[in-house]
Each structure stands twice: as structure tokens, then as C-alpha cells.
Amino acid sequence: xxxxxxxxxxxxxxxxxxxxxxxxxxxxxxxxxxxxxxxxxxxxxxxxxxxxxxxxxxxxxxxxxxxxxxxxxxxxxxxxxxxxxxxxxxxxxxxxxxxxxxxxxxxxxxxxxxxxxxxxxxxxxxxxxxxxxxxxxxxxxxxxxxxxxxxxxxxxxxxxxxxxxxxxxxxxxxxxxxxxxxxxxxxxxxxxxxxxxxxxxxxxxxxxxxxxxxxxxxxxxxxxxxxxxxxxxxxxxxxxxxxxxxxxxxxxxxxxxxxxxxxxxxxxxxxxxxxxxxxxxxxxxxxxxxxxxxxxxxxxxxxxxxxxxxxxxxxxxxxxxxxxxxxxxxxxxxxxxxxxxxxxxxxxxxxxxxxxxxxxxxxxxxxxxxxxxxxxxxxxxxxxxxxxxxxxxxxxxxxxxxxxxxxxxxxxxxxxxxxxxxxxxxxxxxxxxxxxxxxxxxxxxxxxxxxxxxxxxxxxxxxxxxxxxxxxxxxxxxxxxxxxxxxxxxxxxxxxxxxxxxxxxxxxxxxxxxxxxxxxxxxxxxxxxxxxxxxxxxxxxxxxxxxxxxxxxxxxxxxxxxxxxxxxxxxxxxxxxxxxxxxxxxxxxxxxxxxxxxxxxxxxxxxxxxxxxxxxxxxxxxxxxxxxxxxxxxxxxxxxxxxxxxxxxxxxxxxxxxxxxxxxxxxxxxxxxxxxxxxxxxxxxxxxxxxxxxxxxxxxxxxxxxxxxxxxxxxxxxxxxxxxxxxxxxxxxxxxxxxxxx
Ligand code: ADP
Ligand code: ZN
Ligand code: ZN
Numbered sequence: 001x002x003x004x005x006x007x008x009x010x011x012x013x014x015x016x017x018x019x020x021x022x023x024x025x026x027x028x029x030x031x032x033x034x035x036x037x038x039x040x041x042x043x044x045x046x047x048x049x050x051x052x053x054x055x056x057x058x059x060x061x062x063x064x065x066x067x068x069x070x071x072x073x074x075x076x077x078x079x080x081x082x083x084x085x086x087x088x089x090x091x092x093x094x095x096x097x098x099x100x101x102x103x104x105x106x107x108x109x110x111x112x113x114x115x116x117x118x119x120x121x122x123x124x125x126x127x128x129x130x131x132x133x134x135x136x137x138x139x140x141x142x143x144x145x146x147x148x149x150x151x152x153x154x155x156x157x158x159x160x161x162x163x164x165x166x167x168x169x170x171x172x173x174x175x176x177x178x179x180x181x182x183x184x185x186x187x188x189x190x191x192x193x194x195x196x197x198x199x200x201x202x203x204x205x206x207x208x209x210x211x212x213x214x215x216x217x218x219x220x221x222x223x224x225x226x227x228x229x230x231x232x233x234x235x236x237x238x239x240x241x242x243x244x245x246x247x248x249x250x251x252x253x254x255x256x257x258x259x260x261x262x263x264x265x266x267x268x269x270x271x272x273x274x275x276x277x278x279x280x281x282x283x284x285x286x287x288x289x290x291x292x293x294x295x296x297x298x299x300x301x302x303x304x305x306x307x308x309x310x311x312x313x314x315x316x317x318x319x320x321x322x323x324x325x326x327x328x329x330x331x332x333x334x335x336x337x338x339x340x341x342x343x344x345x346x347x348x349x350x351x352x353x354x355x356x357x358x359x360x361x362x363x364x365x366x367x368x369x370x371x372x373x374x375x376x377x378x379x380x381x382x383x384x385x386x387x388x389x390x391x392x393x394x395x396x397x398x399x400x401x402x403x404x405x406x407x408x409x410x411x412x413x414x415x416x417x418x419x420x421x422x423x424x425x426x427x428x429x430x431x432x433x434x435x436x437x438x439x440x441x442x443x444x445x446x447x448x449x450x451x452x453x454x455x456x457x458x459x460x461x462x463x464x465x466x467x468x469x470x471x472x473x474x475x476x477x478x479x480x481x482x483x484x485x486x487x488x489x490x491x492x493x494x495x496x497x498x499x500x501x502x503x504x505x506x507x508x509x510x511x512x513x514x515x516x517x518x519x520x521x522x523x524x525x526x527x528x529x530x531x532x533x534x535x536x537x538x539x540x541x542x543x544x545x546x547x548x549x550x551x552x553x554x555x556x557x558x559x560x561x562x563x564x565x566x567x568x569x570x571x572x573x574x575x576x577x578x579x580x581x582x583x584x585x586x587x588x589x590x591x592x593x594x595x596x597x598x599x600x601x602x603x604x605x606x607x608x609x610x611x612x613x614x615x616x617x618x619x620x621x622x623x624x625x626x627x628x629x630x631x632x633x634x635x636x637x638x639x640x641x642x643x644x645x646x647x648x649x650x651x652x653x654x655x656x657x658x659x660x661x662x663x664x665x666x667x668x669x670x671x672x673x674x675x676x677x678x679x680x681x682x683x684x685x686x687x688x689x690x691x692x693x694x695x696x697x698x699x700x701x702x703x704x705x706x707x708x709x710x711x712x713x714x715x716x717x718x719x720x721x722x723x724x725x726x727x728x729x730x731x732x733x734x735x736x737x738x739x740x741x742x
Contacts, residue, residue, distance in 0.1 A: 004060045010053035011102035023071040032075045039080025043073040043116040054105045108317035112295040122187040127158040132182035145173045201279040217384040230376040231364040233386030235592025239364040255324025259310045262333035268531045285311030313346035326350045331363035337739040367585040374641040396594040396601030398619045400610040410506045411498040423562040424542045431545045433590045434566040437520040438462040439502045440495035445485035456694040475693040519547030552589040558597040568607045576741045647738040648700040652730045655696035661726040662700045668720045678705045688742045
């Protein structure tokens with residue numbers, strides 16, 4: 001009897017919130033039939049397009065008449081690509097972030113596997129032929145190399161070339177056995193870690209002896225079940241050393257460690273430290289890995305060959321068959337949240353994955369996010385603290401500079417210049433932090449008040465001097481600087497405010513005999529620029545660093561003893577409810593670059609509002625107390641983490657379309673779930689920057705008392721919005737737990 005047709009349920013990368021059914025490909029050979037398991041990719045027709053989808057399940061039944069289903073084109077993989085915990089993670093992410101599953105799955109894969117020409121790298125395996133197996137034990141003893149190769153193949157067959165080379169068996173020897181008809185090879189996707197794990201020297205250098213606080217933190221970790229810990233340790237307190245000890249433990253158990261870090265390209269030192277400590281294969285997954293190597297790195301994680309996987313947010317989806325721990329370094333960092341497409345937070349998904357795998361997750365930060373701190377204080381996470389710097393370093397002292405009482409030199413106070421001079425004279429290094437690139441944030445006419453604005457955004461153009469041009473930092477638009485005021489023809493236009501380029505000029509003029517190095521997106525474009533900078537700084541010569549938040553991230557510059565924070569008021573006045581939290585984190589992180597070794601550090605904070613109570617708290621007490629006060633405020637105003645938010649965003653060429661869609665959405669929300677203590681809807685309101693890139697942007701803010709209610713409302717709401725005619729003309733998206741309210 002012929003087998004009834006196979007019905008394949010697939011997840012496809014489309015904006016549609018449903019699965020898709022296809023028939024198995026028409027010509028299916030035995031191997032392809034065997035390969036048809038959940039998690040393999042298939043190429044399928046989709047309207048006029050061809051898409052790559054992931055198989056979810058196989059059955060003989062369909063909700064549609066079978067003759068209406070189209071056959072898939074072909075099976076792309078011999079073994080499943082998305083399996084086990086990653087599949088579960090994708091399913092969770094799709095539900096939680098209200099995003100189509102197919103799109104989640106495809107975005108969890110390396111770029112090369114998202115199309116049908118990408119396949120997993122093949123590995124060569126060797127085994128004995130029947131003749132080889134029948135050989136008597138000492139037949140090859142005249143060639144010891146062949147004898148031992150034969151012996152190895154007799155005991156572990158089939159065995160991969162990398163595994164053979166770990167046993168010191170080389171390819172020429174294998175080819176000789178092949179010539180004699182004793183051995184044969186075949187190609188296969190190396191998909192599991194079934195082959196005996198190679199043995200490595202786990203520790204390349206001795207680990208450091210932990211100090212009392214570090215040891216207490218380490219001792220509190222458990223390794224055989226799920227446990228979520230927040231390691232709150234001041235900058236330079238040796239959190240990384242605790243991670244290294246935890247990883248060492250996991251490696252000894254034969255498991256893999258996944259380490260998530262913010263923008264890795266900026267902190268080559270972290271990777272170098274891991275590589276210096278451990279002799280096991282380490283793989284990196286992030287955007288500065290060369291395109292060609294990305295698939296290989298991913299594959300090394302998938303096969304279990306890579307024992308440590310270090311990567312940015314996307315790495316939370318990395319396959320790792322023997323995962324033993326997940327570490328999230330600088331858990332507060334906003335780069336863990338993806339701001340487009342699937343708007344996930346890798347930190348939150350890391351916790352979920354650890355829970356699913358029943359393994360520990362360790363998150364660390366000197367400046368924990370209020371969300372994590374709240375969970376730690378309320379006992380949901382284990383709260384570990386390190387309050388002193390490791391080694392001989394002491395914590396830097398923070399002082400405020402009242403800008404109202406200062407002579408200013410393009411935004412830099414005289415008191416700051418004096419301190420810089422004294423520091424350089426002691427042969428030490430200075431870091432000047434200014435969170436704006438370019439020369440000046442506005443270019444204005446002082447006689448009529450005209451200012452250079454972007455044609456496409458509600459934003460001013462930033463003046464850049466190297467080369468001289470106006471840039472919009474929001475849409476990328478660039479233009480020449482006008483030679484006179486376009487409105488009153490005044491020939492002299494003025495640069496107002498300061499960016500890194502201007503600070504660089506001012507400092508170079510004031511400190512002629514010292515090197516001034518600018519560190520921002522524009523100056524650091526070259527590959528390895530950050531690594532080169534680190535090397536230069538570690539030579540220890542006195543110099544000045546001027547830069548943006550690129551400088552705030554995890555660097556270890558031993559000779560920097562003075563940090564100047566040029567502008568704190570932007571953060572204090574921010575309209576975003578997370579503005580002050582971010583400002584506090586940034587100040588403490590930048591400050592943390594000072595005095596990391598024997599020499600003590602000083603931090604000068606310039607402000608026009610030095611008496612601001614939160615700034616006062618941060619400077620005279622510490623981040624922890626500052627964060628606790630902020631938590632109290634959030635509790636009183638019922639803002640996250642004391643409520644659960646989602647943002648429905650809409651943008652369109654015409655403001656009425658975007659606003660109109662959200663007005664309809666708000667009505668639908670009220671019908672599905674009338675506003676109450678459990679749910680509140682605010683809007684539509686214009687985004688902070690109403691017009692960007694020639695589109696008008698609006699948002700509807702949705703706030704809930706718990707996650708279940710939120711999920712319920714969003715699910716129903718999306719289905720209804722999808723049916724609105726306006727939704728086809730307006731670009732709209734849902735952001736669950738939004739980080740950026742703009
Ligand atoms: P964090 O990750 O908290 O910023 P690090 O782990 O980078 O801190 O440690 C800061 C410095 O202190 C590094 O130079 C590190 O080598 C050193 N250090 C960390 N732990 C110890 C220790 N137990 N004994 C001596 N030095 C240590
Ligand atoms: Zn003018
Ligand atoms: Zn613009």
C-alpha cells in the first residue's frame with residue numbers, strides 16, 4: 001500500500017503569525033526521507049518567492065484539503081539545525097516578544113544558513129574497509145605509522161579527521177591505508193559531539209587565588225541545577241576572575257560555557273583574558289568576526305568542539321549541546337536588547353535558557369539594571385556582592401564641578417584643565433568623557449537664530465570638522481556647511497556646544513606637548529583600532545584620551561588616574577524614564593576606568609545642577625544606594641520593574657496614518673480588555689523625535705500589572721491590528737519590555 005502523503009509543518013520567515021503546511025518534496029530519496037526530522041531546513045515556494053523554512057513537525061493530516069498543499073522544493077540539511085533547547089528558546093521568544101516563530105528561528109541562525117545555498121561545513125570521517133577489518137594484528141608492523149593508524153581505526157570507527165589528528169595520525173598515512181584498500185573515507189556533517197571529546201589542558205596559566213569576597217561569591221554558585229545569580233561588584237572588583245573560576249569548574253565537568261558580552265569589538269581584552277587562561281577551543285560569535293568564519297564558529301559551538309563560546313546578544317541562540325553555564329557580563333548594557341525585528345533582550349533569554357537546561361546563569365555588573373537589582377533584592381535571584389577592588393587598587397574619589405562658577409574653555413572648566421595639567425605632569429594618563437561625536441551639536445546664526453536642521457528629521461545637524469560637513473546622527477544625512485546664513489545672509493555662522501572633535505582641539509591647544517587621542521565611532525572605524533589603542537596606552541606614557549561611551553566599556557587602562565565627565569545634565573534632564581538610571585551607570589562605568597592599579601583615581605563630574613539629589617546620592621554614597629532610591633521612585637509611579645510595559649510603535653510618511661492606526665489600536669485594546677488596575681493604555685503620543693528619516697512616528701504605551709495579562713492582550717490585539725486596512729500602509733511593531741522609549 002502506498003504511504004499516505006507526508007504533511008510538513010514549517011516555520012517560515014514571514015511577518016505572518018502562523019505556521020505553514022507543505023507536502024514533502026516530490027522526489028525524496030531514502031537519505032532525504034531519513035533527514036526529515038524537526039529542525040531541518042527546507043526550501044519551499046511561497047507565492048512568487050522561494051523561502052527557507054524550518055521543519056516543526058511531520059504528520060499525515062492537514063487542516064487543508066491535501067491537494068491544496070504545495071510540495072516543498074528540497075530538504076537542505078542532513079541533520080536538524082535547530083534543536084532541543086534552542087528550539088524551545090525560539091518558541092519562548094516568539095510568544096514572549098509576540099513575533100512570528102519562523103522569523104525568530106531564521107534570525108537565530110548564522111547569515112549563511114538563512115539561504116538555501118548555505119549548508120553546514122562537512123567533516124571527513126575514516127573507517128576500515130572489510131578487508132581492513134580482517135587484517136591480522138601485526139601485518140603493518142613494518143610501518144609503525146600505518147600500524148597505529150590502523151589500530152586507531154579499529155577501535156574508533158568511524159572517526160573524524162580532526163579527532164585523528166589529535167591522535168597524531170596524519171593524512172598521508174591515511175591515504176596510504178586507502179591505497180592498500182584497507183581504509184575508506186566519507187564526508188558528513190559533524191553534528192553531534194558523539195566522537196570522544198579531545199583532551200585539553202584546561203588551565204594554561206594558574207588561576208588567581210580569589211580574595212574573601214570573590215571566594216564567597218564563587219562558593220555560593222551551584223553547578224548542577226538552575227540558579228540565577230546577580231554578581232554586583234564595583235568596577236575592578238574582580239568579577240571577571242569569578243567568571244573564570246566558574247568556567248574552569250564547568251570545563252572540568254566536560255561542559256561548555258556561554259559568555260555574553262556587550263559589543264565585543266570594543267573589548268578585545270576580555271577575549272584575550274579567556275584565551276590566556278584556558279587551553280580549550282574558544283569560539284567567538286559577533287559582528288566583527290569575518291563573514292566566512294561566522295558559520296564555522298557557530299558550527300564549532302554546535303558540535304561541542306568549542307568549549308567556550310563568547311559572543312554578543314545573538315550568541316544567546318548559539319547551539320551548545322553540553323552547556324554548563326551562561327554568564328552575562330555587564331548585564332545592564334542596553335546592547336543586549338535588539339532594537340529592531342525580533343526585539344529580544346539576550347539577558348532575559350539567557351535566564352530562560354538556563355532554566356530550561358537546568359544550569360546556572362551568572363550575571364555581573366558594577367551598575368546592575370533596576371530590573372535585575374529588584375529581582376535580586378526581592379530574593380528571586382541570588383544576590384552576590386563584591387564591595388572592594390581586587391588587588392591593590394582603591395576606589396576612585398568622585399567630585400562635582402559646579403559649572404556656574406567656572407571659566408569655561410569650550411565646555412571644559414578651568415578646574416578640570418588644572419587637574420589635567422597636574423595629572424600629566426605626574427606622568428599619568430587622563431580620560432575625558434563626552435558623549436557626543438563630531439565638533440559641535442549645533443551650527444547657528446547668531447544674528448537671526450537660524451540653525452542647521454536635518455531635512456528628514458526633527459533634529460539639528462551636527463557639525464563635523466574632520467572633514468568639515470554637517471551630519472544628521474539620526475538618519476545619516478550629510479550636507480556641506482553653508483558659506484552664509486541661508487535666512488539672513490550673515491556670513492559668520494557659529495558652532496554651538498561641543499563634541500569629541502572640539503574637545504580634542506581645545507585639549508591639544510592647552511597641552512601641546514602631550515598626545516591627545518580621540519576615541520569615537522568616527523576615529524575607531526579601522527579594524528583592531530581598539531586593540532591598537534590599548535597597546536599604546538599600556539606603554540604608560542602620559543596622554544589624553546577624549547571619547548564617547550566607547551570608552552566606558554570594560555577597558556582596563558592601568559595608567560589612567562583622572563577621568564573628566566564633561567556633561568551630566570543631558571542625563572539628568574532626559575525625558576526617558578530610564579534617563580537617570582543610564583546616566584548613573586555611565587558615570588560609574590566611566591569612573592571605573594580610573595585608578596585601576598596602584599595609583600588612586602579621581603573623577604571630576606561637570607554639571608550645572610551639581611545639587612541634583614540623585615547626582616548627590618551617586619557621588620556621596622554609591623551606585624547601589626542611588627539605584628535603590630530610583631527603585632523607590634519607580635515603585636511609587638508604578639513604572640517597570642513594578643509594571644510590565646509594551647510599546648506599539650507606528651511610523652508613516654503621513655502623520656495621520658501613523659496616529660490613525662494607533663487610535664484604532666487603542667480602541668481595540670479597550671474592547672479586548674477595558675482599562676483597569678491591570679492594564680493602562682496611554683496614547684497615541686508622538687515619539688520624542690516625531691519625524692525621523694522622513695517618517696512620522698507615534699507610539700501607544702501599554703502598561704500591565706503582570707506578564708500574563710500583557711501576553712493575553714497583545715496576542716489578541718495583534719490579530720486584530722493585522723486585519724485593519726491602515727496596518728498595510730503603516731510600518732508598525734510591538735516592543736515588549738522596551739528599553740528605548742524614543
Ligand atoms: P571586574 O571584572 O570586576 O571589572 P577584573 O576581574 O577585571 O574586575 O579585575 C580587576 C583587576 O584586578 C584585574 O587586573 C585582575 O587581574 C585583578 N584581580 C582580580 N582578582 C584578583 C585577585 N583575586 N587577586 C589579585 N588580583 C586580582
Ligand atoms: Zn541668520
Ligand atoms: Zn536626519
